[in-house]
Amino acid sequence: MLIPCPYCGERGADEFTVIGAADPMRPEPDAPMEAWVEYVHVRDNAFGPHRELWHHVHGCRQWLVVTRDTRTHAVHGAEAARR
Amino acid sequence: MRLPTGGLIDRDRTIRFTFDGKAYAGHPGDTLASALLAHGVTLMGRSFKYHRPRGVWGLGSEEPNALVELRSGARREPNTRATVAELYDGLEARSQNRWPALGFDMMAVTQAFAPMLNAGFYYKTFMWPAAFWEKLYEPLIRRAAGLGRAPDAPDPDRYEEMHGFCDVLVIGSGPAGLAAALAAARTGARVIVTDEDARMGGRLLADRAEINGAPAHLWAGQALAELAAFPGVTLLPRTTVFGVFDHGTYAAVERVSDHLAAPPEGMPRQRAWHIRARRAVLAAGALERPIAFAGNDLPGIMAASALRGYVNRYAALPGRRAVVFTAGDDGWRTAADLRDAGAEVTVVDARPGAPALARGVRHVAGGRVARAHGRLALDEVELTTGQRIEADLLAVAGGWNPTVNLTSHHGSKPVWNEELSAFLPGAGIPGLTPAGAAAGRLTLAACLADGARAGLEAARQAGFQGQPLPLPSAEDEPAAIAPLFFVPGRASTSFVDFQNDVTADDIALAAREGFRSVEHAKRYTTLGMATDQGKTANVVGLAILAEQTGRTIPETGTTMFRPPYTPVSIGAIAGHHVGRGFRPTRRTPLHGWAARNGASFVEVGPWLRAEWYARPGEKGWRDSVDREALNVRANAGVCDVSTLGKIEVVGPGAAALLDLVYANDISTLKPGRIRYGVMLREDGFVMDDGTCARLAADRFFLTTTTANAGKVMQHLEFCHQVLLPHLDVAVLSVTDAWAQVSVAGPKSREVLRGVLDDAAPLALPHMSVAEVTVCGGTPARLYRLSFSGELAWEVGVPAECGEAFMERLMAAGAPHGLAPYGTEALGVLRIEKGHPAGGELKGQTTAADLGLGRMLSKRKDFIGRVLSQRPALVDPARPVLVGLRTRDARQVLRAGAHLLEPGAAPSTGNSLGHVTAACWSPHLGRMIGLALLSGGRDRHGTRIRVFDPVRDGDAEMEVCDPVFLDPEGSRTRA
Numbered sequence A: 001m002l003i004p005c006p007y008c009g010e011r012g013a014d015e016f017t018v019i020g021a022a023d024p025m026r027p028e029p030d031a032p033m034e035a036w037v038e039y040v041h042v043r044d045n046a047f048g049p050h051r052e053l054w055h056h057v058h059g060c061r062q063w064l065v066v067t068r069d070t071r072t073h074a075v076h077g078a079e080a081a082r083r
Numbered sequence B: 001m002r003l004p005t006g007g008l009i010d011r012d013r014t015i016r017f018t019f020d021g022k023a024y025a026g027h028p029g030d031t032l033a034s035a036l037l038a039h040g041v042t043l044m045g046r047s048f049k050y051h052r053p054r055g056v057w058g059l060g061s062e063e064p065n066a067l068v069e070l071r072s073g074a075r076r077e078p079n080t081r082a083t084v085a086e087l088y089d090g091l092e093a094r095s096q097n098r099w100p101a102l103g104f105d106m107m108a109v110t111q112a113f114a115p116m117l118n119a120g121f122y123y124k125t126f127m128w129p130a131a132f133w134e135k136l137y138e139p140l141i142r143r144a145a146g147l148g149r150a151p152d153a154p155d156p157d158r159y160e161e162m163h164g165f166c167d168v169l170v171i172g173s174g175p176a177g178l179a180a181a182l183a184a185a186r187t188g189a190r191v192i193v194t195d196e197d198a199r200m201g202g203r204l205l206a207d208r209a210e211i212n213g214a215p216a217h218l219w220a221g222q223a224l225a226e227l228a229a230f231p232g233v234t235l236l237p238r239t240t241v242f243g244v245f246d247h248g249t250y251a252a253v254e255r256v257s258d259h260l261a262a263p264p265e266g267m268p269r270q271r272a273w274h275i276r277a278r279r280a281v282l283a284a285g286a287l288e289r290p291i292a293f294a295g296n297d298l299p300g301i302m303a304a305s306a307l308r309g310y311v312n313r314y315a316a317l318p319g320r321r322a323v324v325f326t327a328g329d330d331g332w333r334t335a336a337d338l339r340d341a342g343a344e345v346t347v348v349d350a351r352p353g354a355p356a357l358a359r360g361v362r363h364v365a366g367g368r369v370a371r372a373h374g375r376l377a378l379d380e381v382e383l384t385t386g387q388r389i390e391a392d393l394l395a396v397a398g399g400w401n402p403t404v405n406l407t408s409h410h411g412s413k414p415v416w417n418e419e420l421s422a423f424l425p426g427a428g429i430p431g432l433t434p435a436g437a438a439a440g441r442l443t444l445a446a447c448l449a450d451g452a453r454a455g456l457e458a459a460r461q462a463g464f465q466g467q468p469l470p471l472p473s474a475e476d477e478p479a480a481i482a483p484l485f486f487v488p489g490r491a492s493t494s495f496v497d498f499q500n501d502v503t504a505d506d507i508a509l510a511a512r513e514g515f516r517s518v519e520h521a522k523r524y525t526t527l528g529m530a531t532d533q534g535k536t537a538n539v540v541g542l543a544i545l546a547e548q549t550g551r552t553i554p555e556t557g558t559t560m561f562r563p564p565y566t567p568v569s570i571g572a573i574a575g576h577h578v579g580r581g582f583r584p585t586r587r588t589p590l591h592g593w594a595a596r597n598g599a600s601f602v603e604v605g606p607w608l609r610a611e612w613y614a615r616p617g618e619k620g621w622r623d624s625v626d627r628e629a630l631n632v633r634a635n636a637g638v639c640d641v642s643t644l645g646k647i648e649v650v651g652p653g654a655a656a657l658l659d660l661v662y663a664n665d666i667s668t669l670k671p672g673r674i675r676y677g678v679m680l681r682e683d684g685f686v687m688d689d690g691t692c693a694r695l696a697a698d699r700f701f702l703t704t705t706t707a708n709a710g711k712v713m714q715h716l717e718f719c720h721q722v723l724l725p726h727l728d729v730a731v732l733s734v735t736d737a738w739a740q741v742s743v744a745g746p747k748s749r750e751v752l753r754g755v756l757d758d759a760a761p762l763a764l765p766h767m768s769v770a771e772v773t774v775c776g777g778t779p780a781r782l783y784r785l786s787f788s789g790e791l792a793w794e795v796g797v798p799a800e801c802g803e804a805f806m807e808r809l810m811a812a813g814a815p816h817g818l819a820p821y822g823t824e825a826l827g828v829l830r831i832e833k834g835h836p837a838g839g840e841l842k843g844q845t846t847a848a849d850l851g852l853g854r855m856l857s858k859r860k861d862f863i864g865r866v867l868s869q870r871p872a873l874v875d876p877a878r879p880v881l882v883g884l885r886t887r888d889a890r891q892v893l894r895a896g897a898h899l900l901e902p903g904a905a906p907s908t909g910n911s912l913g914h915v916t917a918a919c920w921s922p923h924l925g926r927m928i929g930l931a932l933l934s935g936g937r938d939r940h941g942t943r944i945r946v947f948d949p950v951r952d953g954d955a956e957m958e959v960c961d962p963v964f965l966d967p968e969g970s971r972t973r974a
């Protein structure tokens, strides 16, 4: 699989680690316990395009949001996670 | 016999080899199969279940039958297809799965028990009584079934990995592949061409055909010469593309030295390729399929296209009287070639009205072979009419299966084509274009045209320009086919899957028992599950299942093709990642010094760390470790701590980032001071601990445990880039920049005075940091902190100065008794002080479990803050850190033992916790340990049962505070 790193170009997936969904947002500090449980443990099991967090750990060490189709592994884009 | 002329073999040279101990000769260009066939040897093995005699069926890697054992000793190689084993001088080959001899196999009596071994026998026959399985059935089956013997010594050869990049990958070098490669290469594209065979050319080498008015193999030679002259073209013979992965990644294995007795000096046995191709053309050809009829597995019965391949390419004719049983026009080509080679030929064409396509052969129009007769080889063919034909060769032309396998590797199913009676590629894989026979174009001119089209198209899609060039002239030979998969009759010897001994009967039985789904029938009968993955068997099996269940083939479906296309050795996949090459070895800047000073080393993650420094006269490791630990507490010791993760966090946002990452407060730390810090994961458990030194308002230096260095670095980057991207901060790994040592013990101040250029910083209080110089101007950092509980400093010097610094330090320390200590003594010192480390920081402990609960800040948000207060994580019954002391010097305590209430029955439910670390304490004269114990804080001073049944440990010991020495910490602050 190839990941189009916005800093390094297309690189093999073995240079990266992936931790899963990019969209769960860390709750505000005063959010209830349930919001934190949701943030840490509950994930959609995406079937189709999926935004996920990849780390170019053997490259530029930037965290990326990669949009990948979980059915085909087609990568629709990658952008820096820092917004 | 070997024909007097012809063939693409080098008759000037002779190669000697043995098969089952008997000597034979062949020529360069031969395979083991062709050389044996040239000697008239058709019996090459015994079958998997029934030990039936078997010979060669095919011409290449699809071979299901002729599996032999090659070489001997550590290079012994079972289940090698004789059809792809190239001859070399001294080759030893043996038949498999027979006892005592190939011609007389005692185990062949299992044929008498065939009804017991039919479809589903794994599930039925041996299910009851269960106790019989292990003692009786399994040993019996293991002896009778199975194929070759694995070698029993380590593989002596080297394997390597290679990365290839190209614009167009062409898989297969037959007419379509060569045309595709030429079309692509002429545009200037970088092209890689692979072929399984040692000699490229595919069917152009095996068929009598003409291109541009000359034998087709000559055109193949010219095409290959033109390709080889392009600088951007790589030709890879002996290379199988076995898998298609994402985004144009293709896995291949190149058999670099399999055709030699042993790899030449410096060469690998095989090479695994990762090829990244912008586009690929699948020109993998097609495989001829068998027809199921009684006795269709006898030696002498072969695929018609394979038999003519042996005649044309190898000049090997393994018989004199041949019957060609064909369902289409293609069989007639074999008939003509056999006739011209001198055989007496009868064509049995299953199509009643089809015209004879060759002269000089007998023709049985509309005939069908009902049964083949013979004991160890074919001697008679019986037709459904009862007519018998004496024959020693039977060529079967059941139609072609395009080699669509790779197009299914991403889940796309092949599609049935009624006209060709074959599966063609389905939606396939983006960027991979099937061409030629693999795409259902089964004639020569069509293959050349389709290959040229696909190659040019692929190059254009990869960004190159080019125009179609004139095609070489060739003809389209007759290729009509009428589907015929089996001839009803004695179905119990009508073989479908030769390698797994699956018969038409087995498939019918599976259908009767309700296994209508092709995937179920496959697993029930094991059809297509042998090492050849049903390359020849699957479509015939499917056709029988369709008929039995009253459906068409497309209604019945097809099973999926998955990687690898052909078996791949584990060695090729492992490559150089074996032994010490399994992962990189990291050595500290002080490794050489330690090695020169008697250290032995232990692996800690990727690192080698000094475990102790043995001295003359010490009888074992305990002597060394006891001495080292006692010396730290009595004088001073020095330990290499360079493996600890070291990270600098720099910038105006540094304190804010660290406040999020650490559970305790960091922003309140004053420049020049150090704080012990603990990090949680967001789920509330402890991730790591270490120290955090504030070098300046905007500059911090962190240490992590050796094991978690990479993980913490990644976590810091996550927290910065994803959670706090607005912070102006940089995170930098500096682990490799520093050689760092801990100098610990009551005399450590005196020792350090001898190396510091200015001794004033030694007066700084515990948990202070100073930038200093040592040994006359070398910049260094001095951290006053202690892991051992003694007065201690850590000193960091630039990595390249590490060894020189150590020499100077040891010289300065000699008058004070300074001695190095390793990780074992370090472990003793930390257990005596109750510091959590690996066994306690195991990802399932909370800060409170480890006695660090009060560190969690109340005044800020931090990672893990909320979930660390989950009910389960604040349950008072959670096991917490305690000390354990044995009652006398003889009691043994081991990590891993369970803790039980004295008198309680040993059971998982009664376990109150476990021992996480244990050691001999030379200071206390007994073994001590750390443990996680439910309600542990209220149990100090009580006894607990330490239960270790695996290692015969069962004793009561005393629970105590985890800090065994100097609980007030007065030694540290001295």
Ligand SMILES: [Zn+2]
Residues within 6 Å of the ligand: A005, A006, A007, A008, A009, A056, A059, A060, A061, A062
């Ligand atoms: Zn990158």
